[in-house]
Amino acid sequence: MIYRNFAVIPAGKESFVYHSHHCEEEWIYILSGQAIAEIDVEEFEVFPGNFMA
Template structure:
């Protein structure tokens, strides 16, 4: 197995660029850009993505997890997350973690600037 460089440099990430994607069950409202940091360094048991949620968009459909835990950390901008039917505000520096079985959740960006998060 080839060993990958364990460091992802910002300059290299910017050269490669972000991929655009949306959730197939919600393609009109779910539109994001992202870069898989974990794939870049060969991690197989944890996923870490740098994601940008544009203004007026949603991350994925409202969902929960039975097996895999999920977390996010807001780097820039602000957003709203729905957790079990309750909308809560998020700003840069906020962390959200979902242990399994998780509460249903969905991230949204109703504001006028990008929401950037891990």
């Protein structure tokens, strides 16, 4: 089964609470705007065209 979800995150808002998955994958592809991705203890600027898995 394939699940597809699209999210629009308003400027200045957080997208998701930090979490992990067991036996699942989560992919994020930035379509527009920019953001800060917090992964473990590091922060990364992300821009349109960036992909995170």
